[in-house]
Amino acid sequence: MIRLNIEKTLKSGGGNMVLDLELNIVKGEFITLFGDSGAGKTSTLRMLSGLLKPDSGIITVDGTTWFDSHKKINLIPQQRKVGYVFQDYALFPNMTVRQNLEYALQRNQDGDIIEELLDLAQLNELQQRKPETLSGGQKQRVALARALVQRPDILILDEPLSALDLKMRIKLQEYLLQIHKKYKLTTILVSHDVGEIVKLSDCVFELQNGRVIKKGTASDFFGLTKTSAKFRFSGEVLKIVQEDVIYVISVLIGNDIIKVVSDRREANGLKVGDQVLVASKAFNPIIQKI
Amino acid sequence: MNSFPGQITDIETYGDMSIVHVEVANQIELISIVLDTPQTVPYLIKGNRVNVLFKEMEVTISTQNELDISIENRISGIITNIEIGALMCRLTLETNFGEVVAIISSMSAKHLGLTENMKVKIMVKLNEVILAP
Structure with a gap:
Protein backbone atom coordinates (compact mmCIF):
# COMPACT_ATOMS: atom_id res chain seq x y z
CA MET A 1 0.00 0.00 0.00
CA PHE A 222 -17.05 8.03 -15.96
CA GLY A 223 -20.62 6.78 -15.56
CA LEU A 224 -20.14 3.96 -18.05
CA THR A 225 -21.95 1.51 -15.82
CA LYS A 226 -24.77 3.90 -15.18
CA THR A 227 -27.13 2.60 -17.82
CA SER A 228 -28.80 -0.74 -18.24
CA ALA A 229 -27.29 -0.97 -21.76
CA LYS A 230 -24.93 -3.94 -21.95
CA PHE A 231 -23.40 -3.35 -25.39
CA ARG A 232 -21.21 -0.42 -24.53
CA PHE A 233 -17.81 0.93 -25.39
CA SER A 234 -15.92 4.14 -24.98
CA GLY A 235 -14.17 5.76 -27.89
CA GLU A 236 -13.15 8.94 -29.61
CA VAL A 237 -15.19 10.90 -32.13
CA LEU A 238 -13.41 10.93 -35.51
CA LYS A 239 -16.02 12.46 -37.78
CA ILE A 240 -19.51 13.95 -37.64
CA VAL A 241 -21.44 14.11 -40.89
CA GLN A 242 -24.96 15.36 -41.42
CA GLU A 243 -26.95 13.11 -43.71
CA ASP A 244 -30.44 14.26 -44.42
CA VAL A 245 -32.20 14.86 -41.07
CA ILE A 246 -29.78 12.66 -39.14
CA TYR A 247 -26.10 12.70 -38.24
CA VAL A 248 -23.61 9.88 -38.70
CA ILE A 249 -20.89 9.93 -36.09
CA SER A 250 -17.73 7.87 -36.66
CA VAL A 251 -16.13 6.69 -33.44
CA LEU A 252 -12.78 4.99 -32.96
CA ILE A 253 -13.14 2.10 -30.52
CA GLY A 254 -9.93 0.19 -30.03
CA ASN A 255 -8.70 -0.37 -33.56
CA ASP A 256 -12.14 -0.27 -35.11
CA ILE A 257 -14.10 2.63 -36.49
CA ILE A 258 -17.81 2.26 -35.89
CA LYS A 259 -20.66 4.49 -36.96
CA VAL A 260 -23.52 5.68 -34.83
CA VAL A 261 -26.60 7.37 -36.20
CA SER A 262 -27.61 10.24 -34.00
CA ASP A 263 -30.10 13.03 -33.75
CA ARG A 264 -28.89 16.63 -33.86
CA ARG A 265 -29.59 16.99 -30.14
CA GLU A 266 -26.53 14.79 -29.46
CA ALA A 267 -24.53 15.65 -32.58
CA ASN A 268 -24.56 19.37 -31.82
CA GLY A 269 -22.97 18.70 -28.45
CA LEU A 270 -20.12 16.68 -29.91
CA LYS A 271 -16.92 17.57 -31.69
CA VAL A 272 -14.09 15.61 -33.27
CA GLY A 273 -11.74 14.35 -30.58
CA ASP A 274 -14.41 14.07 -27.87
CA GLN A 275 -14.42 10.97 -25.70
CA VAL A 276 -17.79 9.29 -25.89
CA LEU A 277 -19.72 6.34 -24.56
CA VAL A 278 -21.41 4.26 -27.25
CA ALA A 279 -24.15 2.04 -25.91
CA SER A 280 -26.93 -0.12 -27.13
CA LYS A 281 -29.08 -2.76 -25.55
CA ALA A 282 -27.84 -6.35 -25.57
CA PHE A 283 -30.99 -7.12 -27.57
CA ASN A 284 -29.90 -5.18 -30.67
CA PRO A 285 -26.62 -6.56 -32.03
CA ILE A 286 -26.59 -9.63 -34.21
CA ILE A 287 -23.92 -12.25 -33.70
CA GLN A 288 -22.53 -14.73 -36.21
CA LYS A 289 -19.69 -17.21 -36.25
CA ILE A 290 -16.94 -16.21 -38.67
CA MET B 1 -31.85 10.33 -27.72
CA ASN B 2 -35.17 10.70 -25.97
CA SER B 3 -34.73 10.81 -22.21
CA PHE B 4 -37.38 11.13 -19.52
CA PRO B 5 -37.15 10.93 -15.75
CA GLY B 6 -39.52 8.53 -14.06
CA GLN B 7 -40.17 6.32 -11.08
CA ILE B 8 -40.06 2.52 -11.03
CA THR B 9 -43.55 1.18 -10.34
CA ASP B 10 -43.15 -2.53 -11.01
CA ILE B 11 -40.40 -5.11 -11.57
CA GLU B 12 -40.97 -8.62 -12.86
CA THR B 13 -37.87 -10.81 -12.75
CA TYR B 14 -37.14 -14.18 -14.26
CA GLY B 15 -33.62 -15.61 -14.25
CA ASP B 16 -31.24 -12.79 -15.21
CA MET B 17 -33.87 -10.62 -16.87
CA SER B 18 -36.39 -8.15 -15.59
CA ILE B 19 -39.28 -6.26 -17.09
CA VAL B 20 -39.39 -2.86 -15.45
CA HIS B 21 -42.33 -0.44 -15.47
CA VAL B 22 -41.46 3.22 -15.08
CA GLU B 23 -44.04 5.93 -14.58
CA VAL B 24 -42.92 9.01 -16.54
CA ALA B 25 -46.08 11.03 -15.96
CA ASN B 26 -49.33 10.53 -14.14
CA GLN B 27 -50.79 7.22 -15.41
CA ILE B 28 -48.22 6.95 -18.20
CA GLU B 29 -45.78 4.06 -17.95
CA LEU B 30 -42.92 3.05 -20.16
CA ILE B 31 -41.78 -0.58 -20.01
CA SER B 32 -38.24 -1.84 -20.47
CA ILE B 33 -36.66 -5.27 -20.48
CA VAL B 34 -33.16 -5.37 -19.01
CA LEU B 35 -30.48 -8.03 -18.45
CA ASP B 36 -30.40 -7.11 -14.78
CA THR B 37 -32.24 -8.01 -11.63
CA PRO B 38 -32.68 -6.31 -8.25
CA GLN B 39 -29.88 -8.65 -7.10
CA THR B 40 -27.38 -7.51 -9.76
CA VAL B 41 -27.99 -3.75 -9.72
CA PRO B 42 -28.92 -1.67 -6.69
CA TYR B 43 -31.13 0.78 -8.54
CA LEU B 44 -33.86 -1.73 -9.42
CA ILE B 45 -36.17 -0.97 -6.52
CA LYS B 46 -39.80 0.06 -6.70
CA GLY B 47 -40.09 3.78 -6.09
CA ASN B 48 -36.52 4.54 -7.28
CA ARG B 49 -36.06 7.27 -9.83
CA VAL B 50 -34.51 6.36 -13.18
CA ASN B 51 -34.22 7.94 -16.59
CA VAL B 52 -35.85 6.16 -19.47
CA LEU B 53 -33.94 6.44 -22.75
CA PHE B 54 -34.82 5.43 -26.28
CA LYS B 55 -33.49 6.41 -29.66
CA GLU B 56 -35.40 8.53 -32.13
CA MET B 57 -34.97 5.83 -34.78
CA GLU B 58 -36.65 3.19 -32.61
CA VAL B 59 -39.93 5.08 -32.45
CA THR B 60 -42.83 3.77 -34.51
CA ILE B 61 -45.67 6.11 -35.42
CA SER B 62 -49.24 5.04 -36.05
CA THR B 63 -52.24 7.11 -37.01
CA GLN B 64 -54.56 4.40 -35.70
CA ASN B 65 -55.45 4.52 -32.06
CA GLU B 66 -55.84 0.79 -31.40
CA LEU B 67 -53.55 -1.57 -33.23
CA ASP B 68 -53.03 -5.31 -32.81
CA ILE B 69 -49.28 -5.22 -32.74
CA SER B 70 -46.54 -6.53 -30.43
CA ILE B 71 -45.22 -3.14 -29.38
CA GLU B 72 -45.58 -2.67 -25.65
CA ASN B 73 -45.06 1.07 -25.22
CA ARG B 74 -47.81 3.20 -26.76
CA ILE B 75 -48.22 6.85 -25.94
CA SER B 76 -50.43 9.50 -27.45
CA GLY B 77 -48.75 12.54 -28.94
CA ILE B 78 -49.34 15.49 -31.19
CA ILE B 79 -47.00 16.30 -34.07
CA THR B 80 -45.64 19.80 -33.50
CA ASN B 81 -43.01 19.83 -36.22
CA ILE B 82 -42.11 17.81 -39.32
CA GLU B 83 -38.86 18.02 -41.25
CA ILE B 84 -39.04 15.89 -44.35
CA GLY B 85 -35.65 14.98 -45.79
CA ALA B 86 -34.79 13.08 -48.96
CA LEU B 87 -34.94 9.69 -47.21
CA MET B 88 -35.64 10.29 -43.57
CA CYS B 89 -38.06 12.47 -41.69
CA ARG B 90 -37.77 14.02 -38.24
CA LEU B 91 -40.91 14.47 -36.20
CA THR B 92 -41.22 16.43 -32.99
CA LEU B 93 -44.11 15.26 -30.87
CA GLU B 94 -45.70 16.68 -27.77
CA THR B 95 -46.76 14.21 -25.09
CA ASN B 96 -47.94 14.40 -21.49
CA PHE B 97 -44.41 13.68 -20.28
CA GLY B 98 -42.44 15.92 -22.63
CA GLU B 99 -41.20 16.25 -26.15
CA VAL B 100 -40.44 13.08 -28.10
CA VAL B 101 -38.41 13.12 -31.30
CA ALA B 102 -39.05 10.38 -33.84
CA ILE B 103 -37.06 9.69 -36.98
CA ILE B 104 -38.93 7.62 -39.54
CA SER B 105 -38.63 7.29 -43.30
CA SER B 106 -40.01 10.12 -45.42
CA MET B 107 -41.76 7.39 -47.35
CA SER B 108 -43.76 6.38 -44.25
CA ALA B 109 -44.41 9.98 -43.29
CA LYS B 110 -45.93 10.63 -46.70
CA HIS B 111 -47.75 7.32 -46.77
CA LEU B 112 -49.38 8.06 -43.41
CA GLY B 113 -50.10 11.63 -44.50
CA LEU B 114 -48.50 13.04 -41.36
CA THR B 115 -49.04 16.74 -40.80
CA GLU B 116 -48.45 19.16 -37.98
CA ASN B 117 -51.07 19.15 -35.18
CA MET B 118 -52.04 15.58 -36.04
CA LYS B 119 -52.72 13.25 -33.12
CA VAL B 120 -50.76 9.98 -33.40
CA LYS B 121 -49.61 6.97 -31.35
CA ILE B 122 -45.94 6.81 -30.49
CA MET B 123 -44.76 3.24 -30.03
CA VAL B 124 -41.49 1.72 -28.80
CA LYS B 125 -40.71 -1.96 -28.25
CA LEU B 126 -39.70 -2.72 -24.69
CA ASN B 127 -36.31 -4.10 -25.72
CA GLU B 128 -35.38 -0.68 -27.15
CA VAL B 129 -35.83 1.14 -23.86
CA ILE B 130 -32.70 1.74 -21.77
CA LEU B 131 -32.82 2.59 -18.07
CA ALA B 132 -30.27 4.98 -16.60
CA PRO B 133 -30.21 5.39 -12.83
Whole structure:
Protein backbone atom coordinates (compact mmCIF):
# COMPACT_ATOMS: atom_id res chain seq x y z
CA MET A 1 0.00 0.00 0.00
CA ILE A 2 1.17 3.49 -0.87
CA ARG A 3 -0.06 6.10 1.59
CA LEU A 4 0.34 9.78 0.96
CA ASN A 5 -0.89 12.30 3.46
CA ILE A 6 0.81 15.50 2.49
CA GLU A 7 0.49 19.25 2.33
CA LYS A 8 2.34 21.62 0.08
CA THR A 9 1.77 25.23 -0.84
CA LEU A 10 2.39 25.62 -4.55
CA LYS A 11 3.05 28.95 -6.16
CA SER A 12 1.54 29.38 -9.56
CA GLY A 13 0.74 32.20 -11.93
CA GLY A 14 -2.72 32.60 -10.43
CA GLY A 15 -1.43 32.81 -6.83
CA ASN A 16 -0.87 30.14 -4.21
CA MET A 17 -2.59 26.79 -4.13
CA VAL A 18 -2.53 24.46 -1.16
CA LEU A 19 -2.15 20.86 -2.11
CA ASP A 20 -3.74 18.87 0.71
CA LEU A 21 -3.89 15.23 -0.24
CA GLU A 22 -4.75 11.92 1.24
CA LEU A 23 -4.19 9.11 -1.25
CA ASN A 24 -4.16 5.40 -0.54
CA ILE A 25 -3.06 3.28 -3.45
CA VAL A 26 -3.27 -0.50 -3.34
CA LYS A 27 -0.09 -2.31 -4.34
CA GLY A 28 -0.21 -3.74 -7.84
CA GLU A 29 -3.04 -1.51 -9.01
CA PHE A 30 -3.02 0.67 -12.08
CA ILE A 31 -4.44 4.00 -11.01
CA THR A 32 -5.04 7.29 -12.78
CA LEU A 33 -4.91 10.84 -11.49
CA PHE A 34 -7.45 12.83 -13.42
CA GLY A 35 -8.25 16.53 -13.34
CA ASP A 36 -7.72 19.91 -14.91
CA SER A 37 -4.28 21.38 -15.52
CA GLY A 38 -3.02 22.93 -12.33
CA ALA A 39 -5.05 20.62 -10.07
CA GLY A 40 -1.85 19.28 -8.50
CA LYS A 41 -1.40 15.97 -10.32
CA THR A 42 2.19 16.42 -11.43
CA SER A 43 3.20 17.98 -8.10
CA THR A 44 1.77 14.93 -6.31
CA LEU A 45 3.83 12.60 -8.49
CA ARG A 46 6.95 14.71 -8.00
CA MET A 47 6.50 14.51 -4.24
CA LEU A 48 6.02 10.74 -4.36
CA SER A 49 9.19 10.34 -6.42
CA GLY A 50 11.22 12.69 -4.25
CA LEU A 51 11.66 15.45 -6.82
CA LEU A 52 9.61 17.88 -4.72
CA LYS A 53 9.55 18.12 -0.93
CA PRO A 54 6.15 18.38 0.81
CA ASP A 55 5.77 21.10 3.48
CA SER A 56 4.41 18.54 5.89
CA GLY A 57 2.96 15.05 6.08
CA ILE A 58 3.88 11.44 5.59
CA ILE A 59 4.55 9.16 2.62
CA THR A 60 4.85 5.44 3.31
CA VAL A 61 5.24 2.64 0.81
CA ASP A 62 4.57 -0.92 2.00
CA GLY A 63 5.22 0.18 5.57
CA THR A 64 8.53 1.92 4.80
CA THR A 65 8.59 5.65 5.44
CA TRP A 66 9.79 7.65 2.44
CA PHE A 67 8.90 11.01 3.90
CA ASP A 68 7.95 12.16 7.37
CA SER A 69 8.14 15.86 8.14
CA HIS A 70 8.09 15.29 11.94
CA LYS A 71 10.77 12.62 11.96
CA LYS A 72 12.71 14.55 9.32
CA ILE A 73 12.81 11.56 7.00
CA ASN A 74 13.11 12.36 3.29
CA LEU A 75 14.54 9.63 1.08
CA ILE A 76 16.36 10.93 -1.98
CA PRO A 77 14.85 9.95 -5.37
CA GLN A 78 17.52 7.27 -5.90
CA GLN A 79 16.42 5.52 -2.69
CA ARG A 80 12.78 5.41 -3.78
CA LYS A 81 11.98 2.60 -6.19
CA VAL A 82 10.12 4.80 -8.63
CA GLY A 83 10.35 4.90 -12.43
CA TYR A 84 9.23 8.17 -13.97
CA VAL A 85 8.13 8.68 -17.56
CA PHE A 86 7.49 12.20 -18.81
CA GLN A 87 5.38 13.38 -21.72
CA ASP A 88 8.41 14.86 -23.47
CA TYR A 89 10.48 11.65 -23.07
CA ALA A 90 13.41 13.50 -21.40
CA LEU A 91 16.02 11.36 -23.14
CA PHE A 92 19.68 12.36 -23.27
CA PRO A 93 20.10 13.58 -26.87
CA ASN A 94 23.84 12.93 -27.00
CA MET A 95 23.49 9.26 -26.00
CA THR A 96 22.35 6.27 -28.01
CA VAL A 97 19.28 4.30 -27.01
CA ARG A 98 21.43 1.74 -25.24
CA GLN A 99 23.47 4.42 -23.46
CA ASN A 100 20.29 6.11 -22.29
CA LEU A 101 19.28 2.86 -20.63
CA GLU A 102 22.75 2.09 -19.27
CA TYR A 103 22.98 5.54 -17.73
CA ALA A 104 20.06 4.59 -15.49
CA LEU A 105 21.88 1.55 -14.07
CA GLN A 106 22.72 1.84 -10.39
CA ARG A 107 26.25 1.31 -9.23
CA ASN A 108 26.97 -2.44 -9.07
CA GLN A 109 23.70 -3.27 -10.81
CA ASP A 110 23.75 -6.25 -13.16
CA GLY A 111 23.52 -5.12 -16.79
CA ASP A 112 21.31 -8.05 -17.85
CA ILE A 113 18.22 -5.89 -17.39
CA ILE A 114 19.32 -3.75 -20.36
CA GLU A 115 19.10 -6.70 -22.77
CA GLU A 116 15.78 -7.76 -21.29
CA LEU A 117 14.29 -4.29 -21.69
CA LEU A 118 15.69 -3.76 -25.20
CA ASP A 119 14.02 -7.04 -26.11
CA LEU A 120 10.73 -6.29 -24.43
CA ALA A 121 10.48 -2.81 -25.93
CA GLN A 122 11.60 -4.14 -29.34
CA LEU A 123 14.48 -1.69 -29.35
CA ASN A 124 17.24 -4.10 -30.32
CA GLU A 125 17.58 -2.78 -33.83
CA LEU A 126 17.45 0.81 -32.62
CA GLN A 127 19.92 0.48 -29.76
CA GLN A 128 22.75 2.37 -31.45
CA ARG A 129 20.53 5.21 -32.67
CA LYS A 130 20.38 8.66 -31.11
CA PRO A 131 16.95 9.88 -29.89
CA GLU A 132 16.65 12.55 -32.59
CA THR A 133 16.45 9.84 -35.26
CA LEU A 134 13.53 8.08 -33.56
CA SER A 135 9.78 8.58 -33.95
CA GLY A 136 7.69 9.78 -31.01
CA GLY A 137 6.46 6.27 -30.25
CA GLN A 138 9.99 4.85 -30.36
CA LYS A 139 11.29 7.61 -28.07
CA GLN A 140 8.55 6.88 -25.57
CA ARG A 141 9.41 3.17 -25.65
CA VAL A 142 13.00 4.12 -24.81
CA ALA A 143 11.81 6.40 -21.99
CA LEU A 144 9.64 3.58 -20.62
CA ALA A 145 12.45 1.05 -20.84
CA ARG A 146 14.78 3.49 -19.10
CA ALA A 147 12.27 3.99 -16.29
CA LEU A 148 12.32 0.24 -15.68
CA VAL A 149 16.11 -0.23 -15.55
CA GLN A 150 16.28 0.09 -11.76
CA ARG A 151 13.42 -2.40 -11.39
CA PRO A 152 11.08 0.05 -9.71
CA ASP A 153 8.07 -0.98 -7.65
CA ILE A 154 6.17 2.11 -8.73
CA LEU A 155 5.92 3.39 -12.29
CA ILE A 156 4.80 6.97 -12.79
CA LEU A 157 3.48 7.94 -16.20
CA ASP A 158 2.86 11.66 -16.56
CA GLU A 159 0.78 12.00 -19.74
CA PRO A 160 3.14 9.61 -21.50
CA LEU A 161 1.11 9.14 -24.67
CA SER A 162 -0.52 12.51 -25.19
CA ALA A 163 2.00 13.66 -27.81
CA LEU A 164 1.50 10.55 -29.94
CA ASP A 165 -0.95 9.84 -32.73
CA LEU A 166 -3.94 7.59 -32.08
CA LYS A 167 -2.54 4.42 -33.60
CA MET A 168 0.70 4.66 -31.67
CA ARG A 169 -1.20 5.53 -28.51
CA ILE A 170 -3.27 2.38 -28.74
CA LYS A 171 -0.19 0.26 -29.38
CA LEU A 172 1.66 1.74 -26.42
CA GLN A 173 -1.39 1.37 -24.16
CA GLU A 174 -1.18 -2.38 -24.73
CA TYR A 175 2.51 -2.22 -24.01
CA LEU A 176 1.95 -0.29 -20.75
CA LEU A 177 -0.52 -2.93 -19.56
CA GLN A 178 1.93 -5.67 -20.45
CA ILE A 179 4.74 -4.00 -18.49
CA HIS A 180 2.46 -3.28 -15.55
CA LYS A 181 1.57 -6.97 -15.28
CA LYS A 182 4.98 -8.45 -16.10
CA TYR A 183 6.88 -6.42 -13.53
CA LYS A 184 4.03 -6.44 -10.96
CA LEU A 185 4.20 -2.67 -10.78
CA THR A 186 2.01 -0.22 -9.02
CA THR A 187 1.43 2.20 -11.88
CA ILE A 188 0.24 5.77 -11.53
CA LEU A 189 -0.90 7.48 -14.71
CA VAL A 190 -1.82 11.07 -15.44
CA SER A 191 -4.10 11.21 -18.46
CA HIS A 192 -7.04 13.16 -19.85
CA ASP A 193 -8.04 10.50 -22.37
CA VAL A 194 -11.14 8.76 -21.01
CA GLY A 195 -10.80 5.77 -23.35
CA GLU A 196 -7.20 5.32 -22.26
CA ILE A 197 -8.07 5.67 -18.58
CA VAL A 198 -10.90 3.14 -18.79
CA LYS A 199 -8.73 0.73 -20.74
CA LEU A 200 -5.75 0.91 -18.41
CA SER A 201 -6.78 1.76 -14.90
CA ASP A 202 -8.31 -0.08 -11.99
CA CYS A 203 -9.08 3.07 -10.08
CA VAL A 204 -9.34 6.80 -10.80
CA PHE A 205 -8.75 9.73 -8.43
CA GLU A 206 -9.96 13.14 -9.50
CA LEU A 207 -8.00 16.12 -8.23
CA GLN A 208 -9.28 19.66 -8.09
CA ASN A 209 -7.46 22.58 -6.51
CA GLY A 210 -5.05 20.28 -4.73
CA ARG A 211 -7.64 17.94 -3.23
CA VAL A 212 -9.08 14.54 -4.15
CA ILE A 213 -12.73 15.24 -4.94
CA LYS A 214 -13.79 11.90 -6.39
CA LYS A 215 -12.60 8.31 -6.49
CA GLY A 216 -13.92 5.19 -8.17
CA THR A 217 -13.30 2.33 -10.54
CA ALA A 218 -12.64 3.65 -14.04
CA SER A 219 -15.98 2.63 -15.54
CA ASP A 220 -17.99 3.78 -12.52
CA PHE A 221 -16.05 7.01 -12.45
CA PHE A 222 -17.05 8.03 -15.96
CA GLY A 223 -20.62 6.78 -15.56
CA LEU A 224 -20.14 3.96 -18.05
CA THR A 225 -21.95 1.51 -15.82
CA LYS A 226 -24.77 3.90 -15.18
CA THR A 227 -27.13 2.60 -17.82
CA SER A 228 -28.80 -0.74 -18.24
CA ALA A 229 -27.29 -0.97 -21.76
CA LYS A 230 -24.93 -3.94 -21.95
CA PHE A 231 -23.40 -3.35 -25.39
CA ARG A 232 -21.21 -0.42 -24.53
CA PHE A 233 -17.81 0.93 -25.39
CA SER A 234 -15.92 4.14 -24.98
CA GLY A 235 -14.17 5.76 -27.89
CA GLU A 236 -13.15 8.94 -29.61
CA VAL A 237 -15.19 10.90 -32.13
CA LEU A 238 -13.41 10.93 -35.51
CA LYS A 239 -16.02 12.46 -37.78
CA ILE A 240 -19.51 13.95 -37.64
CA VAL A 241 -21.44 14.11 -40.89
CA GLN A 242 -24.96 15.36 -41.42
CA GLU A 243 -26.95 13.11 -43.71
CA ASP A 244 -30.44 14.26 -44.42
CA VAL A 245 -32.20 14.86 -41.07
CA ILE A 246 -29.78 12.66 -39.14
CA TYR A 247 -26.10 12.70 -38.24
CA VAL A 248 -23.61 9.88 -38.70
CA ILE A 249 -20.89 9.93 -36.09
CA SER A 250 -17.73 7.87 -36.66
CA VAL A 251 -16.13 6.69 -33.44
CA LEU A 252 -12.78 4.99 -32.96
CA ILE A 253 -13.14 2.10 -30.52
CA GLY A 254 -9.93 0.19 -30.03
CA ASN A 255 -8.70 -0.37 -33.56
CA ASP A 256 -12.14 -0.27 -35.11
CA ILE A 257 -14.10 2.63 -36.49
CA ILE A 258 -17.81 2.26 -35.89
CA LYS A 259 -20.66 4.49 -36.96
CA VAL A 260 -23.52 5.68 -34.83
CA VAL A 261 -26.60 7.37 -36.20
CA SER A 262 -27.61 10.24 -34.00
CA ASP A 263 -30.10 13.03 -33.75
CA ARG A 264 -28.89 16.63 -33.86
CA ARG A 265 -29.59 16.99 -30.14
CA GLU A 266 -26.53 14.79 -29.46
CA ALA A 267 -24.53 15.65 -32.58
CA ASN A 268 -24.56 19.37 -31.82
CA GLY A 269 -22.97 18.70 -28.45
CA LEU A 270 -20.12 16.68 -29.91
CA LYS A 271 -16.92 17.57 -31.69
CA VAL A 272 -14.09 15.61 -33.27
CA GLY A 273 -11.74 14.35 -30.58
CA ASP A 274 -14.41 14.07 -27.87
CA GLN A 275 -14.42 10.97 -25.70
CA VAL A 276 -17.79 9.29 -25.89
CA LEU A 277 -19.72 6.34 -24.56
CA VAL A 278 -21.41 4.26 -27.25
CA ALA A 279 -24.15 2.04 -25.91
CA SER A 280 -26.93 -0.12 -27.13
CA LYS A 281 -29.08 -2.76 -25.55
CA ALA A 282 -27.84 -6.35 -25.57
CA PHE A 283 -30.99 -7.12 -27.57
CA ASN A 284 -29.90 -5.18 -30.67
CA PRO A 285 -26.62 -6.56 -32.03
CA ILE A 286 -26.59 -9.63 -34.21
CA ILE A 287 -23.92 -12.25 -33.70
CA GLN A 288 -22.53 -14.73 -36.21
CA LYS A 289 -19.69 -17.21 -36.25
CA ILE A 290 -16.94 -16.21 -38.67
CA MET B 1 -31.85 10.33 -27.72
CA ASN B 2 -35.17 10.70 -25.97
CA SER B 3 -34.73 10.81 -22.21
CA PHE B 4 -37.38 11.13 -19.52
CA PRO B 5 -37.15 10.93 -15.75
CA GLY B 6 -39.52 8.53 -14.06
CA GLN B 7 -40.17 6.32 -11.08
CA ILE B 8 -40.06 2.52 -11.03
CA THR B 9 -43.55 1.18 -10.34
CA ASP B 10 -43.15 -2.53 -11.01
CA ILE B 11 -40.40 -5.11 -11.57
CA GLU B 12 -40.97 -8.62 -12.86
CA THR B 13 -37.87 -10.81 -12.75
CA TYR B 14 -37.14 -14.18 -14.26
CA GLY B 15 -33.62 -15.61 -14.25
CA ASP B 16 -31.24 -12.79 -15.21
CA MET B 17 -33.87 -10.62 -16.87
CA SER B 18 -36.39 -8.15 -15.59
CA ILE B 19 -39.28 -6.26 -17.09
CA VAL B 20 -39.39 -2.86 -15.45
CA HIS B 21 -42.33 -0.44 -15.47
CA VAL B 22 -41.46 3.22 -15.08
CA GLU B 23 -44.04 5.93 -14.58
CA VAL B 24 -42.92 9.01 -16.54
CA ALA B 25 -46.08 11.03 -15.96
CA ASN B 26 -49.33 10.53 -14.14
CA GLN B 27 -50.79 7.22 -15.41
CA ILE B 28 -48.22 6.95 -18.20
CA GLU B 29 -45.78 4.06 -17.95
CA LEU B 30 -42.92 3.05 -20.16
CA ILE B 31 -41.78 -0.58 -20.01
CA SER B 32 -38.24 -1.84 -20.47
CA ILE B 33 -36.66 -5.27 -20.48
CA VAL B 34 -33.16 -5.37 -19.01
CA LEU B 35 -30.48 -8.03 -18.45
CA ASP B 36 -30.40 -7.11 -14.78
CA THR B 37 -32.24 -8.01 -11.63
CA PRO B 38 -32.68 -6.31 -8.25
CA GLN B 39 -29.88 -8.65 -7.10
CA THR B 40 -27.38 -7.51 -9.76
CA VAL B 41 -27.99 -3.75 -9.72
CA PRO B 42 -28.92 -1.67 -6.69
CA TYR B 43 -31.13 0.78 -8.54
CA LEU B 44 -33.86 -1.73 -9.42
CA ILE B 45 -36.17 -0.97 -6.52
CA LYS B 46 -39.80 0.06 -6.70
CA GLY B 47 -40.09 3.78 -6.09
CA ASN B 48 -36.52 4.54 -7.28
CA ARG B 49 -36.06 7.27 -9.83
CA VAL B 50 -34.51 6.36 -13.18
CA ASN B 51 -34.22 7.94 -16.59
CA VAL B 52 -35.85 6.16 -19.47
CA LEU B 53 -33.94 6.44 -22.75
CA PHE B 54 -34.82 5.43 -26.28
CA LYS B 55 -33.49 6.41 -29.66
CA GLU B 56 -35.40 8.53 -32.13
CA MET B 57 -34.97 5.83 -34.78
CA GLU B 58 -36.65 3.19 -32.61
CA VAL B 59 -39.93 5.08 -32.45
CA THR B 60 -42.83 3.77 -34.51
CA ILE B 61 -45.67 6.11 -35.42
CA SER B 62 -49.24 5.04 -36.05
CA THR B 63 -52.24 7.11 -37.01
CA GLN B 64 -54.56 4.40 -35.70
CA ASN B 65 -55.45 4.52 -32.06
CA GLU B 66 -55.84 0.79 -31.40
CA LEU B 67 -53.55 -1.57 -33.23
CA ASP B 68 -53.03 -5.31 -32.81
CA ILE B 69 -49.28 -5.22 -32.74
CA SER B 70 -46.54 -6.53 -30.43
CA ILE B 71 -45.22 -3.14 -29.38
CA GLU B 72 -45.58 -2.67 -25.65
CA ASN B 73 -45.06 1.07 -25.22
CA ARG B 74 -47.81 3.20 -26.76
CA ILE B 75 -48.22 6.85 -25.94
CA SER B 76 -50.43 9.50 -27.45
CA GLY B 77 -48.75 12.54 -28.94
CA ILE B 78 -49.34 15.49 -31.19
CA ILE B 79 -47.00 16.30 -34.07
CA THR B 80 -45.64 19.80 -33.50
CA ASN B 81 -43.01 19.83 -36.22
CA ILE B 82 -42.11 17.81 -39.32
CA GLU B 83 -38.86 18.02 -41.25
CA ILE B 84 -39.04 15.89 -44.35
CA GLY B 85 -35.65 14.98 -45.79
CA ALA B 86 -34.79 13.08 -48.96
CA LEU B 87 -34.94 9.69 -47.21
CA MET B 88 -35.64 10.29 -43.57
CA CYS B 89 -38.06 12.47 -41.69
CA ARG B 90 -37.77 14.02 -38.24
CA LEU B 91 -40.91 14.47 -36.20
CA THR B 92 -41.22 16.43 -32.99
CA LEU B 93 -44.11 15.26 -30.87
CA GLU B 94 -45.70 16.68 -27.77
CA THR B 95 -46.76 14.21 -25.09
CA ASN B 96 -47.94 14.40 -21.49
CA PHE B 97 -44.41 13.68 -20.28
CA GLY B 98 -42.44 15.92 -22.63
CA GLU B 99 -41.20 16.25 -26.15
CA VAL B 100 -40.44 13.08 -28.10
CA VAL B 101 -38.41 13.12 -31.30
CA ALA B 102 -39.05 10.38 -33.84
CA ILE B 103 -37.06 9.69 -36.98
CA ILE B 104 -38.93 7.62 -39.54
CA SER B 105 -38.63 7.29 -43.30
CA SER B 106 -40.01 10.12 -45.42
CA MET B 107 -41.76 7.39 -47.35
CA SER B 108 -43.76 6.38 -44.25
CA ALA B 109 -44.41 9.98 -43.29
CA LYS B 110 -45.93 10.63 -46.70
CA HIS B 111 -47.75 7.32 -46.77
CA LEU B 112 -49.38 8.06 -43.41
CA GLY B 113 -50.10 11.63 -44.50
CA LEU B 114 -48.50 13.04 -41.36
CA THR B 115 -49.04 16.74 -40.80
CA GLU B 116 -48.45 19.16 -37.98
CA ASN B 117 -51.07 19.15 -35.18
CA MET B 118 -52.04 15.58 -36.04
CA LYS B 119 -52.72 13.25 -33.12
CA VAL B 120 -50.76 9.98 -33.40
CA LYS B 121 -49.61 6.97 -31.35
CA ILE B 122 -45.94 6.81 -30.49
CA MET B 123 -44.76 3.24 -30.03
CA VAL B 124 -41.49 1.72 -28.80
CA LYS B 125 -40.71 -1.96 -28.25
CA LEU B 126 -39.70 -2.72 -24.69
CA ASN B 127 -36.31 -4.10 -25.72
CA GLU B 128 -35.38 -0.68 -27.15
CA VAL B 129 -35.83 1.14 -23.86
CA ILE B 130 -32.70 1.74 -21.77
CA LEU B 131 -32.82 2.59 -18.07
CA ALA B 132 -30.27 4.98 -16.60
CA PRO B 133 -30.21 5.39 -12.83
